[in-house]
Amino acid sequence: MKYFTPRHSILHVVLFVLAIASAWAQTGTIRGSVKTADGQPAEYINIAVKGVSKGATSNAKGEFEIRKVQAGQHVLLISFVGLEPQQVDIEVKANETTQVPEIILHESEKELNEVVVTSTRGYKEDAVSPSLRLKTPILEAPQNIQVISKQLLNDQQVFDMLEGVTRNVSGVTKLEHWDNYAYINMRGSQVTAFRNGMNVQMPWGPLAEDMSMVERIEFVKGPAGFMLASGEPSGFYNVVTKKPTGVNKGSVQLTLGSFDTYRTALDVDGKLTKDGKLLYRVNVMGQLKGSHRDFETNNRYSIVPVIKYLFNDNTSLTVEYTHQFSQMSAIGSNYAFSANGYGDLPRNFTTAEPNLDPTNINDRSVLAIFQHKLNERWNFTGQLAYYNYKQVGQSLWPSSVTPEGNMQRGVSIWDALGLSKIGQFFVNGEERTGNITHRILAGIDLSNKDYYADWSQGGPLGGDTFNIYKPVYGLVPASALPTYDRSRSIRERGVRYNQSTTGIYVQDEMAFLENKVRLTLAGRYTNAKNADPYSGSTDDNKFTPRVGVSVSLTPNTTLYGVYDQAFLPNPGRDYAGKKFDPITGSNLEAGVKRDWMNGKWNAGLTAYQITKNNVLVLDTDHPDPTTGQLVYSKQIGQTQTKGIEFDVRGEVVRNLELVLNYALTDSKVTKDTQEQNIGTKVPGTSKHLTNAWLNYRFSNGALKGLGFSAGYQWQVERSSWYVFDGTNQSLPNYFRLDGAVSWQNESFSVGVNVNNILNAYLFSGSPYDLNFDGKKEFYWQTEAPINFRMNVAYRF
Numbered sequence: 043m044k045y046f047t048p049r050h051s052i053l054h055v056v057l058f059v060l061a062i063a064s065a066w067a068q069t070g071t072i073r074g075s076v077k078t079a080d081g082q083p084a085e086y087i088n089i090a091v092k093g094v095s096k097g098a099t100s101n102a103k104g105e106f107e108i109r110k111v112q113a114g115q116h117v118l119l120i121s122f123v124g125l126e127p128q129q130v131d132i133e134v135k136a137n138e139t140t141q142v143p144e145i146i147l148h149e150s151e152k153e154l155n156e157v158v159v160t161s162t163r164g165y166k167e168d169a170v171s172p173s174l175r176l177k178t179p180i181l182e183a184p185q186n187i188q189v190i191s192k193q194l195l196n197d198q199q200v201f202d203m204l205e206g207v208t209r210n211v212s213g214v215t216k217l218e219h220w221d222n223y224a225y226i227n228m229r230g231s232q233v234t235a236f237r238n239g240m241n242v243q244m245p246w247g248p249l250a251e252d253m254s255m256v257e258r259i260e261f262v263k264g265p266a267g268f269m270l271a272s273g274e275p276s277g278f279y280n281v282v283t284k285k286p287t288g289v290n291k292g293s294v295q296l297t298l299g300s301f302d303t304y305r306t307a308l309d310v311d312g313k314l315t316k317d318g319k320l321l322y323r324v325n326v327m328g329q330l331k332g333s334h335r336d337f338e339t340n341n342r343y344s345i346v347p348v349i350k351y352l353f354n355d356n357t358s359l360t361v362e363y364t365h366q367f368s369q370m371s372a373i374g375s376n377y378a379f380s381a382n383g384y385g386d387l388p389r390n391f392t393t394a395e396p397n398l399d400p401t402n403i404n405d406r407s408v409l410a411i412f413q414h415k416l417n418e419r420w421n422f423t424g425q426l427a428y429y430n431y432k433q434v435g436q437s438l439w440p441s442s443v444t445p446e447g448n449m450q451r452g453v454s455i456w457d458a459l460g461l462s463k464i465g466q467f468f469v470n471g472e473e474r475t476g477n478i479t480h481r482i483l484a485g486i487d488l489s490n491k492d493y494y495a496d497w498s499q500g501g502p503l504g505g506d507t508f509n510i511y512k513p514v515y516g517l518v519p520a521s522a523l524p525t526y527d528r529s530r531s532i533r534e535r536g537v538r539y540n541q542s543t544t545g546i547y548v549q550d551e552m553a554f555l556e557n558k559v560r561l562t563l564a565g566r567y568t569n570a571k572n573a574d575p576y577s578g579s580t581d582d583n584k585f586t587p588r589v590g591v592s593v594s595l596t597p598n599t600t601l602y603g604v605y606d607q608a609f610l611p612n613p614g615r616d617y618a619g620k621k622f623d624p625i626t627g628s629n630l631e632a633g634v635k636r637d638w639m640n641g642k643w644n645a646g647l648t649a650y651q652i653t654k655n656n657v658l659v660l661d662t663d664h665p666d667p668t669t670g671q672l673v674y675s676k677q678i679g680q681t682q683t684k685g686i687e688f689d690v691r692g693e694v695v696r697n698l699e700l701v702l703n704y705a706l707t708d709s710k711v712t713k714d715t716q717e718q719n720i721g722t723k724v725p726g727t728s729k730h731l732t733n734a735w736l737n738y739r740f741s742n743g744a745l746k747g748l749g750f751s752a753g754y755q756w757q758v759e760r761s762s763w764y765v766f767d768g769t770n771q772s773l774p775n776y777f778r779l780d781g782a783v784s785w786q787n788e789s790f791s792v793g794v795n796v797n798n799i800l801n802a803y804l805f806s807g808s809p810y811d812l813n814f815d816g817k818k819e820f821y822w823q824t825e826a827p828i829n830f831r832m833n834v835a836y837r838f
Contacts, residue, residue: 401435454500
């Protein structure tokens with residue numbers, strides 16, 4: 043299957059759009075700043091050009107910039123929750139920058155209520171968060187970036203990263219794993235977890251973020267050298283937590299649902315001092331949550347206070363503390379196992395016992411963000427973070443299961459300690475050389491991560507008479523359960539994984555023809571060190587280039603192309619004792635984006651090809667000289683993922699918000715020493731994947747405030763999690779239907795969501811050789827049957 047080849051180069055795109063650019067009308071740029079009545083910069087203020095699909099959101103300094111505005115007279119519309127809206131008349135001149143006089147906004151209780159009725163910014167976002175470092179609007183960025191808004195998460199009643207987040211972005215799936223962290227796949231491999239622009243990925247973590255503290259989630263597809271280079275080339279997701287806005291407001295929510303689910307959340311935002319220099323925001327959440335499986339719970343609480351101090355108009359310091367606690371059933375109890383195939387056990391099957399101690403996880407972090415405006419064109423940002431993840435518990439895993447259903451269950455300790463120290467320092471600014479505008483980004487990233495884990499103690503859970511088809515629980519006395527010796531520190535008794543990276547990067551986005559054509563040239567140099575007792579150690583140095591082009595065919599339509607790279611450590615040595623080079627992953631991508639209906643909704647179409655080289659394969663030329671067995675590896679393997687992605691999000695017609703996406707993903711082995719492996723599908727992917735979610739809300743009349751929602755998730759030609767041989771080990775197609783009804787007024791809302799309306803038996807899984815005898819067993823995780831959640835919220 044071919045979508046394009048390297049011959050369809052970025053040069054062809056540039057030549058094409060240069061021919062079109064001459065037909066453009068003359069445009070200009072609008073710049074300005076917004077402050078509150080007490081003289082403090084106003085962040086996240088919406089600024090729109092009346093009657094056209096152009097706008098911006100003010101940054102932490104209150105500044106905004108709107109590019110490519112047609113020359114002539116215009117009206118700026120400035121608005122935000124709780125502040126009086128304003129209109130400003132301006133004149134835009136061709137090929138010039140119009141400076142808007144400083145805008146002062148005043149609080150308005152009336153406007154606060156009015157804005158709340160019409161909710162927040164909806165499902166479409168026009169700009170990435172400051173933590174992604176890019177100043178370019180999403181429409182103009184030479185990359186497929188999708189943003190999941192807070193409003194969308196609220197409408198879907200998503201609790202954490204493990205629940206339904208992936209349905210909102212094309213080609214993204216969640217691989218089932220332990221119930222403590224999100225294992226998310228995209229474009230043929232696992233994506234890296236970021237939080238507030240920092241790489242927080244651990245071997246088994248971090249703890250999945252609770253949505254009560256989340257403002258938005260950003261998915262960046264493909265390598266992104268401006269953020270990282272050492273990782274899978276599929277991309278990353280960035281969880282952006284809530285920050286102070288300077289507006290006095292708050293909300294409280296109560297939720298109840300199926301399986302004894304009870305939850306409450308509080309969000310308070312405002313000013314601590316009269317002069318508005320000290321701002322705060324506090325999010326608190328508590329949850330008791332059962333499961334459709336017996337003896338399974340996941341009880342959580344989180345406390346996230348944030349303080350922001352504005353030294354002056356140019357300098358600020360934000361400090362955020364996050365404490366998440368989770369008490370869950372023994373890890374692994376959510377798996378079902380069988381020697382006879384998938385899905386031959388009821389949804390509520392578990393290998394757990396009612397008297398097993400739970401697993402407790404404490405996830406704490408401190409984040410400090412220093413921002414300083416150097417001058418009118420340049421800004422400096424420094425971020426430091428410390429993450430402490432502590433887990434005390436145990437895990438379940440069987441050692442055998444027979445075709446008759448007899449299983450020998452096992453239980454073992456799983457204590458863990460994760461410690462991460464991360465620092466980031468970067469500048470971004472703008473300069474001009476002749477008629478070319480340079481948007482420059484440069485910085486350094488530092489990180490050091492340790493993960494200690496103890497799996498060394500354990501034993502059988504009961505006898506081998508436990509039968510999966512006729513399970514009987516409660517027969518294992520407490521005296522028969524293993525006891526664990528925790529007298530020594532986890533650092534002494536556990537194994538240690540260490541990751542250390544240093545990255546230096548520079549990026550120049552050059553804008554030609556009054557920003558109609560943009561060329562990005564960037565490079566990143568990374569040193570990555572990895573060590574663990576199983577794979578050994580690696581120390582890799584790698585330069586990864588980035589080239590992108592973005593062309594505005596019209597003010598609302600962008601054509602782009604990008605080439606970027608990433609790399610992965612490749613532990614081990616070949617038959618001659620030579621260390622392996624890192625795996626390299628390159629991404630070649632082209633796409634088109636368009637805003638419709640004055641920017642109310644957006645559509646994007648992307649085609650890409652990701653090639654991973656230096657993949658280890660079996661060395662068939664050099665058998666062991668003593669045994670004659672094939673035990674060595676060589677790095678001539680290759681996998682390739684090709685795909686097409688389509689995303690729509692926003693208000694497609696009045697009062698109707700829509701998220702619709704489709705992805706065609708073809709991921710397979712393309713080079714291997716064993717011919718039978720060539721063409722094998724890469725595990726954890728679906729060839730066809732489409733999702734939709736729509737929400738319609740009446741805005742006037744007797745039904746004002748009433749809303750209806752519906753959505754589906756559909757996966758076709760699914761591969762299993764880890765192993766695939768082209769036979770019966772692929773997974774059946776997946777279809778899930780959800781719906782919701784809600785009502786809201788100025789300060790109150792109530793909503794009921796129903797998930798899995800068709801009550802389908804939904805699962806994902808993989809074959810597994812439990813007995814190490816070459817015979818494949820099967821293990822899988824089921825989703826809940828039809829279930830509901832009811833949420834009541836009050837805003838003040």
